[in-house]
Every structure is written in C-alpha cells, then in structure tokens.
Amino acid sequence: MYFIGIDVGGTFTDCVAIDKNGKSVIVKSPTTHGRLLEGIFNAIHLAAESFDTDGQTLLQELSQLCHGTTISTNTLLSKSGAKTGLITTKGHRDALLMMRVGRLTHPPKFGLQFDRPEPLVKRRHIKEVSERIDYKGSVVSPLIEADVIQAVDELAAEGIQAVAVSLLWAFINPVHEQAIQRIIEQRHPEIHVTLSSELAPFIGEYERTSTTVVNSYVALRLRSYLKNFSGTLSERGMEVSPLIMQATGGLLPLQLSMESPITTINSGPVGGAIACRELGKLTGQPNLLGVDMGGTSFDIALIVDGMTTVTLASKFAGYDISIPFVDVHSIGAGGGSIARVDVAGRLKVGPESAESEPGPACYDKGGTEPTVTDADVLLGLINPEYYVAGRFALKKELAEKAIREKIAAPLGMDAIEAANGILKVVNSSMVDAMRTRTIQRGLDPREFTMVAFGGCGATHASFLAPDLGIRKILVPYSDTAFSANGVLGADILRSFSVTDIFQPPFDADTFNRVFNQLDQEGRKLFTGVGIKEEILDFMHFVEMRYRGQFYSLEIPMPPRALTSADLEKALDDFEDLYERFYGTGTRFREAGIIATRLRSDCIGKLATPAMQLNGRGKSGIGRSYASRKVYFDGWADTAIYRFEDLLIGKEHEGPAIVEKTGSTVVVRPGQRFSLDEHYNLAIEM
Secondary structure (H helix, E strand, O other), X not given: OEEEEEEEOOOEEEEEEEEOOOOEEEEEEEOOXXXXXXXXXXXXXXXXXXXXXXXXXXXXXXXXXEEEOOXXXXXXXXXXXXXXXXXXXXXXXXXXXXXXXXXXXXXXXXXXXXXXXXXXXXXXXXXXXXXXXXXXOOEEEXXXXXXXXXXXXXXXXXXXXXXXXXOOOOOOOOHHHXXXXXXXXXXXXXXXXXXXXXXXXXXXXXXXXXXXXXXXXXXXXXXXXXXXXXXXXXXXXXXXXXXXXXXXXXXXXXXXXXXXXXXXXXXXXXXXXXHHHHHHHHHOOOOEEEEEEOOOOEEEEEEEOOEEOEEOOEEEOOEEEOOOEEOEEEEOOOOOEEEEEOOOOOEEEEEEEOOOOOOOHXXXXXXXXXXXXXXXXXXXXXXXXXXXXXXXXXXXXXXXXXXXXXXXXXXXXXXXXXHXXXXXXXXXXXXXXXXXXXXXXXXXXXXXXXXXEOOOHHHHHHHHHHHHOOOEEEEOOOHHHHHHHHHHHOOXXXXXXXXXXXXXXXXXXXXXXXXXXXXXXHHXXXXXXXXXXXXXXXXXXXXXXXXXXXXOEEXXXXXXXXXXXXXXXXXXXXXXXXXXXXXXXXXXXXXXXXXXXXXXXXXXXXXXXXXXXXXXXXXXXXOOOEEEEEXXXXXXXXXXXXXXXXXXXXXXXXXXXXXXXXXXXXXXXXXXXXEOOOOOEEEEO
C-alpha cells in the first residue's frame, strides 16, 4: 500500500510517495506543458524506481493519491476558459461589468483609467429575466419563464458553453435560480450551469456574481482534465479514486471537485501552507512565514497562532472571488523568471518565466533569455553538476553568455555584476511582497520563523530574512516538494455556510440550530460519496463586522453547543483581532457588532502514514566535503556540504552551501546552521 501526493508546478512536477511503513521518496520531474499527465506519470515512475518496483505496480497498490492541480489557475490566467453567459435579475445587467472601482493607474490625458481585468462575460451574453425576491426571501415578483426561455435560447445560439445564474437575494431563497436551471437542462442539457445560491450563498451582489462567473468559466476545462486523469489512472490499474486539493485547505473526492472547480484555483500553493502548519505543530512554533519559490512564482503563506490564515474575499488574476480560501499571495518571481533591460535602461526581473520548456539558458534546452537560475549558477550559489542531485546537468557557459549579452552589455558592466543585480532585484521583489503580507496587515515579521521551500526557496531565503528582521529560517526535509507533502498530508474538507444578518444580543439557540443544520448537510454529502461518518469532524466560525462597515473578520467558535458566554467571548475575540489587523485603538464596541455568516467546516480525517526518518543525521561525516568560491557581494571561500553528511545538533558557520537532493541551501557569511531533530535545516542570523 502506497500513498502519493502530487503538485504540478510551472517548471517541475513534484511527487512525494510514502509506503505503509513510512518509507518516503521525494522526486521531481519536468512539467510537460500541454501534456501534463505525461509529467505526472514520469514522476510516479521515478518514485516507483525508488521503491524497487514499476509505475504500474505502484498504481495498482495505491491506497491514496492526492493531487494539487493548476488547470483552473492556468485557465483563468491564460483566458482559455469556456464561452460563458450570465443570467441575472432585470435591471442588473451591468453589475458584473462595473466591478469595484479598483485602483487608479496612470491617468490618461482625458478621464481616469482604472486597473480592471477584461470581463469574462461579454455584455451581449448577459441576459436579464423578470423576477424579484426580497431580503426576507419572499417572492415579490414571480419569475417570467418566457424571459428565461428567450434568454437561454439566445445564449445557446451564440455558442455559449457555460452559464452562470446569479439573481438578487437568491442565497436567501433559491427557488428562481433552481427554476432557471431546470429550463436550461430541459432545453440545452449540453450547457454547464452554476447557481450562485449553491456555490456562493452570501450577501454581496457583485462578489457573488463574479465568483459564480469564474466557476462557470473554468469548469469545463477542469472537468475534462479530471475525467482524463481519473480514466488514465484506472486504465493503468489504479482502483482508488483520486483526491483533489482545494484552495479551501483540504481535499475533495473527484466528483465533488468537478462540482466546484473554482476551489481548485491556487490549490498547489495551499498545500505548502498546510505543510507549514503541520511543521509548526511538530516544532512548537505557532507563527510561521512560509515562502515557496519555485520555477515560476513566489508564494507567501502565514501561519498565525498555529492556524492558516483564511481570506473571505480574494482576487485572482484581477477577478473577485468570495469563497473562504487559505490566504496565499503569489508574485511572478521564481528560478525561471526572465531578466531584461527595459527601454529606460532599468533592470527588471519577471513576472515572465522561461518555465520548464525551454527553461533557463543553462538548461541547454533552447532557452536564450537570462533567468534567476542562470544568475544563481554564475554566482556559484548552485552547483551546475549537482542540480536536482545531478539528474540535470546545467551549462554554466550558457548562463554566462545569456547574462553577458542580454544584461551586462546593455548596462555597461561585467557578467558577474549583472548576475548579482538580477539576484538583488528579484530578492527585493520578494521582500516587498512579504512586507505587504505582514507589516501592512499589522503583523510584525520579527515574531515569525521563515519556512523556505520549493526548488529555489532555500537558495534565496538567507538573503530575504535579514531585511525583515527575521532571526531564524527552517528548511524542511522535504523542502523541494513541500507543497506536494502538504497535499498528501491534508484532510478532506468542505465548507458549508449560511448568510444572514444576526443582530446582538446573539441568541445561542439560533446559532446552535444553524450550526447543527450545516453539520448535517456535511454528513449527508460526505457519506453520500462513501466517506465514513466516524472519521468526520467539524470546525465552526462566525463572520462579524462593525455595523456600517463592509469588510468582515471570521472568529473560530467551539465545536459544541454554544452558550451565551461563548458568544460574548466571540465579541471580545473579534475586537482583539480587529485591533491586530487595523491598529491599536481601532476597536469601537459602541458602533455595534453584527454577525453576517455562520460557517461549518466538515473535515474527514485521513490516516496517512508519517515519514519515518529514523537513522538520518546520525551517521554522516559531519563536515564539508569540498569548498568553492561563491559571490556574496564579493567572492568568498565557501564550505560545501551534502545533506546526508550532516549530524543532528552539530552547528556550522557560514558562508556555506548544503546540497540536497532537489534543492540548494545557501548560508551567508555571519549566519550559522544545524540539523534539528526533525531533519530541518535551521539557519540562524
């Protein structure tokens, strides 16, 4: 019996495999763009070789396969989704197109220009129907079916593949949305339908509509991919159904994932956040700043007081999504990020990436643009002969040529100065992003331990931490595939919520009744897809805000029958959290506090074996095996270690480089490092 976690990145596909005894294997295989399944199965075959078996046997003996997919993410980024239509209440055709005001960009000569994404639905594909339900759920004006039939037929004639239905107050009473769905299924069953009342049952007309449209837009590509993925696995002998990682922080069975494709957006990086949370529990550190630097992006996740931070309203590719997602912030800064000199003679790095094909110039796969990885190789940070444990030999001369011709020559400097400039620019971008996620949100980064992972995270972390005042960095044992490890270690999870306006004084009986209803909904759904009730658990949350304000904060509640004292404490917890986010003195109980949403997370606890690392870190030579010149604003003799040679607890001084199977750990001068009892590399300033 084997357990596998897979995370498909822009450059590499990562795979973590564990057998029933806890023996673990971590492998990386280049992501095969346009044929992603090929890269996934290449990784599975590499894992099988480490278990002295073949890929088909491994699949046949699988107990669990967990997959973080980029399909929905890439569909939205590349604007390659379904041709989508929208049906809404008469008089509200332009609510989606107006969006929120957004931020002002460079004002043109006349008027103002706002930074808004291109709408996913063209205006002519937004159809209005006559109906009206009020805020209490009462039908004020019945649904005119003739309007619906005309709208649906017109959309079908336009070749619409997916329809989002978002009517006013449908989350209170969904009867009209459900009637529209029946008409579409009767007349045009080939059209995919998403109802706002099912996907996003909350107040906020624009956000609810935007969320529903995004789901419709990405649905068909994800469904096609997952069906192909599952079918290919079955053909190769796998008997269990795969579990798909969700941005909500857990896994879902295949069928449930296809019902809400939007929740797979950014699911891979969320795996990293889950792994950070579990690492914090293991090491007794409640506040962690996770930084995942891969080949294409740099992802930031915060663990505060031992919990992943959750955002109730987020943007992805500029589009508003209002589903509780684990808060992961991404920028285009990775090992494959392309460096260039712009028309003003300024050095820029990213967000464009060379990805795995053709890859950085040093990959010798046809890439000619200089990248961050090329700079790392030229500066001596990466050993070109031991990249991914020597499985990919890099060409230093090609890195030097690309940087010299594309960066150094235009800027009038030598190649080493140019490479160091690339390093400084990309590091500054990542530090700025981390400041945004911490300091600007009222969090002091000096109170956090940095967790560095991804193929490039450990290479750059020691440059980032000092600028934020962070004193300690942890590089996990499985850093190169840490997100895949988090995907494998996640539990099954689905959120259920009710939106209403709950006025103080809050009634415990009302809250208990609602939470019980939500819990029952979760039990019914999960047991209906074969998940045993005895593994189910629940977490409850109340969303609160000050009266008259738009933005809310979510407060965790005890997963039991609530009392009046619990609700009074929730008010205090809300104000404490509010001050933490918005500054001391911002609490103002006199304004009044209302609750706007009750949420229950239904969790299916999975029994995945833990990695057994016994024996590692106890028999190595405990010293470096070589040294080489590395550029740290000047050349320095640097000790080179192999990870398997380190001894637990033995401290070493920088500058140093530790070569791991899939990553390179850089320790700068003035820093020191050691291997802790959990096989993390701990770097201290």
